[in-house]
Amino acid sequence: MPTRLSHLFLRTLRDDPADAEVASHKLLVRAGYIRRQGPGLFAWLPLGMRVKAKVEQVVREEMAAAGAQEVHFPALLPKEPYEATGRWEEYGDGIFRLKDRKDADYLLAPTHEEVFTLMVKDLYSSYKDLPVTIYQIQDKYRDEARPRAGLLRGREFTMKDAYSFDATDEGLAQSYEAQRDAYERIFSRLGLDYVIVKADAGAMGGSRSEEFLHPSPVGEDSFVRTAGGYAANIEAFTTVVPDALSLDGVPVAQVFDSPDTPTIDSLVAFVNKNHAREDARAWDSGDTLKNVVLALTHLDGSRELIAVGLPGDREVDLARIEVAFAPAEVEAATEADFAKNKALVKGYIGPWSESGAVLGEKGTSKIRYFVDPRVVDGTQWITGANLNEKHALFVTAGRDFVADGVIECAEVRAGDPAPDGSGPVEIARGIEIGHVFQLGRKYAEALGLKVLDENGKLVTVTMGSYGIGVTRIVAVIAEANHDDKGLVWPREVAPFDVHVVATGKDDSVFDIADGLIAGLEATGLDVLYDDRAKVSPGVKFGDAEIIGVPVILIVGKGAADGKVELWDRRSGERTELAIADAVASITALG
RNA sequence: CGGGGCGUAGCUCAGCUUGGUAGAGCGCUCGCUUUGGGAGCGAGAAGUCGCAGGUUCGAAUCCUGUCGCCCCGACCA
Structure with missing residues (x-):
């Protein structure tokens, strides 16, 4: 059955919300995908739920292909594991803390390294059990000093976080590559431009770390890159050190x-x-x-x-x-x-x-x-x-x-030489959409995760952690795919495959639309059906544009003569088709 | 936490300077008309004017305090 616009829980807005600044925020609210609940907090409406589910689906498929297994942990956790690793203190005001009725401390997890580590410790004790990579898609909480830009930086957000566990450094390197490769496939499928930059391992500890940044002027991260292929987060950029000079003949101070x-x-x-x-x-x-x-x-x-x-x-x-x-x-x-x-x-x-x-x-x-x-x-x-x-x-x-x-204490400037000799750098802004870390043994050490190796000796497990911001990606896709009329979703994540608009004073358009929809659904397509009577064509076209389903089928004034129109939301191009050919033409779009 | 701005109807805003008991557009309800670009006419419903004190005969408007939100910066696996 198609989703009927006459019954969809949706209200599109004509004006931009006053509290929105960036395009993705304005459009997702105006088109009825999300609604603000508080600073950095958003409710997801039916259209938004569909897009989010599509993004999650891509992530799940690629995680499965990379051999990762899905689990789910609570967002509400006791403080003890985080105390053991020091992060209860390190996070400071950055996390939501709360107490239960017995006055015990809890937190809303900002990320889950500790409990994943403890779970592996609970279940596994041999190198033969490793490697293993497990992940969840789950809501995370951070008490951001300043939430901003709608979904781009919220206090509650959905994240895919994966954790790998290996007995050896070589194993970790392989697990890391597997996730890194999966990320490349995910972002390619989502049609998102990205740059992989060297990142600072920061408070997470560990060694190798790379960020996936989507270049965008509204991004909060600055990064440098060269035409020669070097890329780094500006915080991780290393200065080219000049050769030491001779002290001979230098005038006295x-x-x-x-x-x-x-x-x-x-x-x-x-x-x-x-x-x-x-x-x-x-x-x-x-x-x-x-x-x-x-x-x-x-x-x-x-x-x-x-x-x-x-x-x-x-x-x-x-x-x-x-x-x-x-x-x-x-x-x-x-x-x-x-x-x-x-x-x-x-x-x-x-x-x-x-x-x-x-x-x-x-x-x-x-x-x-x-x-x-x-x-x-x-x-x-x-x-x-x-x-x-x-x-x-x-x-x-x-x-x-x-x-x-x-220490690196100076600003990086455009034109500075890259450390790999690939030339002068340019500075750009990006949105962090993924982050892969080789954590090493910091968490396993702190929480006592060890396994027996082939010699019967206890060895500390080495870990990686890999995050993708699912809800942030919804915003980034919106940011990268819109025009002045509204959203334009890539097919892979569009809330529907086809948006059928029936318009005209003759009720026969609805009968013809019903027949076409049955044909489309028979091929497995999801259809959004604008079946609203007594709504003028302008309203229907405007809603179709702001909602942003990429393929729109108009059943209107030509329908009585056996004609319908295929409207490409992205190009704006409308093509007249014979009703008999419409389903085949749409399925042929792939 | 520093700087700036804003809180008035579901949404976007006007009204505040110069106090007189609240408005517009959009949205919503009903009726008639209209149906290829956010329709027309008519009739309606809908607001603790963020909150608390104060001044005043009278406060959305003036004063004090307070809370909240947005933006910039700082911060941010």
Whole structure:
């Protein structure tokens, strides 16, 4: 039986909802697929349910083809497993926590590594049981600081999360490849553009990690790529390290007065005027070493000041620094921080001074000092001299100072060279639609998942985790497949195969439509039938456009003469057909 | 958490500056007409004006507080 529009639980809206910003959000609400229930929370209406089910179906088929088995865990879980791995604390405000009547702590799971690991531990104890990959399609909960863009970042969302368990590293590599391949097939079938980027393993721990990003201006992730095929999340981009320079013949460091030069620009202008270079070139901001004091907040709540040094023509990128110090949080140092550290002369901080080092674990400030990878031995810098209104020239890395470490602390810019030598990078935005991780043994270790190997020895299992945002993908497909009239679904996920519009004052159109629908359904197609009487053609056409079923069959003014029209929603093209040929023409579309 | 904006009918909004007891369009109900691009005419139903205090004879409107939401940033397997 067709789904009749006269009875479908649906109301299309003429206006964009006031709270929607991105196209997918506006259209999914206007076309009656979803409705907002609260910040980052959405109800799914019949049309939306169908599309979501189609996406899930593609995922299930490819998971099965990759040898993964479906299970289902509760979204509501006790805190203990998450305490064992430290994530109960690490997640901070990011998860929904609640208590039962006995005052025991629970959480709405943001992801399920712990309980999957424990389940495998419960059931398996031999290497012969491995490898195994299990997955679920399930709702996840995160108390996002700022839900946004409708389905793209919600507080409840559906995710396919798979977990692989192997006895060996080689096994993990294979399990990882199997999921990665499955993801490529899934996104291809869904007709989604994607870029696989190197990702930061971050708080999840582990080693290899890649994200599947759908390039889109509304994406929240920045990534870099080159024409030569390199791609990385901007947080995982690694700077090309220059060769160290010889220290021979480098002038000795020299302090100079630099009144009223607290900023890089003012400093560069000052040295060009008063300490011009001997060669033809002028000093520029890249000759200066910018030293920025930051505050780390460690998991235990303790606060530590650090300093980072980077070329003065670069901005500090806090997100990249957080990667280096995860799971600590990073923020700019406050006035209070400076007040507490008298050794710091704001605006004139540097790694070297005539009276000895200020920065660094061994310096008078005891503040750990990290430098950008470009600050290699032998590079000379104009930088602060740790005295008010004084800077120093020719402060040379490896001679005048040695940092406590090297971290990626600078912004990535378009044109920077890729680490694999494939050329200059461009920066683009993308939406994360999938993420594959080699977790390694972190969770198995923490939760005691071990199996006996062929020698009878206990070995810790190594794991991978693999996520796909199902509801986010619905939004991404909508984002990538719409025009100014409404949605245009790819056939693979369209809520229906054919949308039959019967329109005309003669009731015979409904009889003719009934006959065509019977023929279409006999071939296995799902039909949405606009059988509404007393609704004008304009309304029906408008609804067909916003709902976005790609194939529309109009039974209207030509029907009495044996003609119907096939309307391609995507191209807008309408083709007149003989009624007798209509079913065959539609099934021939594939 | 910082910055900005907004809360009035199911939806999108006007009214607020200059207080006088609430409106439009869309949607919904009924009747007649209409039927290839969101129809016409007529008659209706529908709102604690986010909430709480205050000022005032009188508050959607002015004042204070509070809650909520949206956007930017920070944050985000």
